[in-house]
Amino acid sequence: MSEHGTALGGSNKTDAVWRLRSRGCWQEAAELLRPTAETDPSAALDRAELLIEQCMFTAAHWEQAEQALRLAEAGAATADQRAGAACSRGFLAYVASVLGPRDRLDEAQAALGRTSALLPPDAPGRPLLDFRRGLVAENLLHDRTAAWIAYRRAHEGAGRIGDELLRSYTWRHLASLSLAAGETERAREGFRASLTIREELGFTVGVAPALAALAEVSEAAEAVRLRAEAARLVQALGGVPVWLARRLNPVPAPAAPPDGRA
Incomplete structure (x- = not known):
């Protein structure tokens, strides 16, 4: 997720x-x-x-x-x-x-x-609309090409209107598509840019997902550090995002009782 x-x-x-x-x-x-x-x-x-x-x-x-x-x-x-x-x-x-x-x-x-x-085509609300259309295309229609086009429009539009928080999202989703296409360096650039923006804005609740995303394209030791940092932040915020909390801290299978009964 x-x-x-x-x-x-x-x-x-x-x-x-x-x-x-x-x-x-x-x-x-x-x-x-x-x-x-x-x-x-x-x-x-x-x-x-x-x-x-x-x-x-x-x-x-x-x-x-x-x-x-x-x-x-x-x-x-x-x-x-x-x-x-x-x-x-x-x-x-x-x-x-x-x-x-x-x-x-x-x-x-x-x-x-x-x-x-x-x-109107030049309305300030267009970048957010384009981003949300990209989400639908990527995750509900499974059309990566349409998602990429929508995210690029949103990314450029957010830059024009100065919406840095939206750009943190467009960076992340463009990076995810790059990673799916095997373009690891481009993905790393996008994930890092998203994390930097969120840290600079103080969007604390969005930092853990950005850390976890960057971990996906980092060397093993750095990935472990990033995931641990993300897990600590999720815990400090009371377990949100819930879908990331489950991924970072999977619930272990119940241990079998001493007598072997399930």
Whole structure:
């Protein structure tokens, strides 16, 4: 399982929300936005994105994210707001398809298609839309070529608008595709760039996945160190991301009782 990301962020986020989010305290961050989310569509969408990201890292709390997103959808009045809500809807459906109880591919594709119809070609929301389309192509449709094209568009667009967190995600996913194609050096470059950005931003909850990814293309001794560092960080954050915690600390098989009974 690889990490799949949302690029919630921007100048309208308070430092407190960012600090909580970056440590994996999504509930607390969402509570800070609750007072304005009832009347401000932008705050409602920001809150929904936080709770969808929580689903991505915990594989839980689905209904809370759904409720927050329905509030954002109901309050969306402008084309940009409707596009943002549709993009979030597509991402939640994608995350639920990968980590949740059922396949929601059709919903994800339909919502991202609505987003595309609502956004002008040069809209600031395009890079995030392209990234999420890449996720669907790679992990639900298993079309690496389409994923690569979408990730490249997202990567270049994120650079134009200065969204470094999104670039940390695009670096990682482009690197994963490079690794799958046998291009180890290119993969190493991308994984290292992703890790550097996350460390510089202080996106602590996203550092462990970046460490584990870099370990995949590192020499044996360095790989052991990177995985150990990732495991310590996951433990310090309470076991998130859950899918990475399982991979770094697999549950051992139960020991047989002394008398040999199962």
